[in-house]
Structures are given as structure tokens and as C-alpha cells.
Amino acid sequence: MVRWKWRMSRRLAVWFWGILALFLSADFYGRLYIFTSGQHAAAENAAHSEVPEIYNESFGETEHSGSAGVIALTFDDGPHEIYTPRLLDGLKERGVRASFFLIGQNIDGNEDIVLRMQKEGHLIGNHSQSHMQLTAESVKSACEQIEGTNQKIEAVTGMAPEYIRPPYGSWSDELESMVPMTVALWNLDPLDWKLQDKDAVVRHVLAHVENGSIILLHDIYGTSVDAALEIVDTLSQKGYEFVTIDELLVE
Numbered sequence: 472m473v474r475w476k477w478r479m480s481r482r483l484a485v486w487f488w489g490i491l492a493l494f495l496s497a498d499f500y501g502r503l504y505i506f507t508s509g510q511h512a513a514a515e516n517a518a519h520s521e522v523p524e525i526y527n528e529s530f531g532e533t534e535h536s537g538s539a540g541v542i543a544l545t546f547d548d549g550p551h552e553i554y555t556p557r558l559l560d561g562l563k564e565r566g567v568r569a570s571f572f573l574i575g576q577n578i579d580g581n582e583d584i585v586l587r588m589q590k591e592g593h594l595i596g597n598h599s600q601s602h603m604q605l606t607a608e609s610v611k612s613a614c615e616q617i618e619g620t621n622q623k624i625e626a627v628t629g630m631a632p633e634y635i636r637p638p639y640g641s642w643s644d645e646l647e648s649m650v651p652m653t654v655a656l657w658n659l660d661p662l663d664w665k666l667q668d669k670d671a672v673v674r675h676v677l678a679h680v681e682n683g684s685i686i687l688l689h690d691i692y693g694t695s696v697d698a699a700l701e702i703v704d705t706l707s708q709k710g711y712e713f714v715t716i717d718e719l720l721v722e
């Protein structure tokens with residue numbers, strides 16, 4: 472009898488400790504899984520600048536998705552013999568393509584830079600011949616401004632540009648009906664030409680950027696080039712993708 476009781480209590484004890492161990496191990500592995508998944512996600516994030524899908528599916532509470540959005544960097548008023556190549560170097564290093572709206576008279580002597588833009592996959596557009604406000608001129612001279620720059624770009628690249636960014640965004644119905652080009656404006660303007668302050672430009676862009684942002688910058692200022700590359704680095708880490716402006720205007 473005593474022996475039987477002892478056996479029973481030993482069996483109960485085995486069950487008790489067995490179930491307790493099962494609970495503890497489930498909890499342990501659960502915590503371990505969460506910990507290692509988090510580590511994995513952080514490592515992937517650092518490696519690819521984006522958070523993998525699994526991180527969202529598992530927990531659904533992170534604010535970053537695979538792609539935070541698509542944005543276009545656009546540069547007006549160039550090319551500039553010093554700052555544009557510096558920008559092109561930085562973009563190449565980061566594998567980012569941008570859109571350049573060129574002033575015809577700045578192409579003279581900088582043809583190699585224009586050719587490099589084309590070779591490296593950037594979009595080349597028209598920004599008039601001498602930064603003229605096209606709506607303040609006769610339609611005839613406005614068209615000459617546009618045509619002159621188209622010819623210069625075509626002479627270098629072999630292709631006439633499809634996109635025009637009129638200086639100051641000034642365009643008219645009359646020009647729209649006469650010029651067979653697509654107008655490409657912008658929706659995020661950090662006033663880089665006015666500020667000429669890298670940190671202020673970066674701050675403004677980071678505070679206002681969203682999916683579909685078309686950022687207006689000018690590659691004729693060193694501060695704007697430095698700001699652009701910092702913007703690329705910061706937004707790439709947040710999961711944004713950079714595209715040329717034609718990819719945003721199509722949608």
C-alpha cells in the first residue's frame with residue numbers, strides 16, 4: 472500500500488513537471504522566435520534598405536513596408552561643369568537614376584556631361600534655351616527657345632527629348648497646343664536655389680516627402696548636390712525607390 476502510494480505520487484510528479492516543462496519550453500521558443508525574427512529583419516533591412524515581407528506578415532505593426540514609395544529626383548538649370556559630374560558620380564555610386572532638365576545655352580562646352588547622363592540612364596528634358604519665362608514672350612520666340620534646346624540635346628544624344636519643364640512652371644494653353652512635348656512639373660520644392668543650405672534642403676524634403684513626390688533641385692549648386700545625395704541615402708534606407716519622372720507621369 473505504501474509502495475503503491477509512493478508510485479502514484481511519483482507518477483503525478485512526473486506529469487506535473489512534464490507539463491510545466493512543456494509550457495516553459497513553448498514560451499521559451501516563442502520568445503526565441505520573436506527575437507531571432509527581429510534580428511533577421513534588422514539584418515535584411517541593413518543589407519537591402521527595405522524590410523522583408525515576413526516581418527510585416529508576422530507582426531503587422533511595423534510602419535515600413537517593402538517599398539515606402541516611389542519618388543523622382545529632378546534637376547533643373549544644368550548642366551554645370553563641376554557640380555553635375557559630381558552629382559552623376561554620386562548617383563552612379565548609389566545606382567540611382569534622376570531626371571535632368573537642361574538649359575540649352577549651358578549644354579555648350581558640356582556635351583560630354585549630357586552624353587554621360589544618357590549613358591547612365593538618366594532622363595534628359597528641355598528647360599528652354601536661356602531660362603526664359605515662356606508665357607511672357609511671343610509664342611514664336613517661346614517655340615524657338617524650346618526648339619533650340621531640343622536640337623542641341625538631339626545633336627549630342629541622337630534623341631530629341633519628350634519632356635519639357637518650362638522655367639517657373641509657366642505654360643499656356645496656346646503653348647500646350649503648339650508644342651508636341653509633355654510638360655513635367657514638380658510637387659516638392661525645397662527652394663534649394665534660395666536657401667543654398669544642404670541641411671535645410673534635406674530637412675524640408677524629409678519632412679514633406681511621400682509616395683509620388685517629384686522633388687525639384689538644381690545641379691548648379693554644390694549644396695544642392697550634397698543635399699540630393701544625402702536625401703538618396705536617407706530615403707533609400709526608409710525603403711523609397713528612385714525613378715525617372717516619366718515613370719511617375721504615366722500613372
Ligand SMILES: [Zn+2]
Pocket residue numbers: 547548598602638639
Ligand atoms: Zn530653372
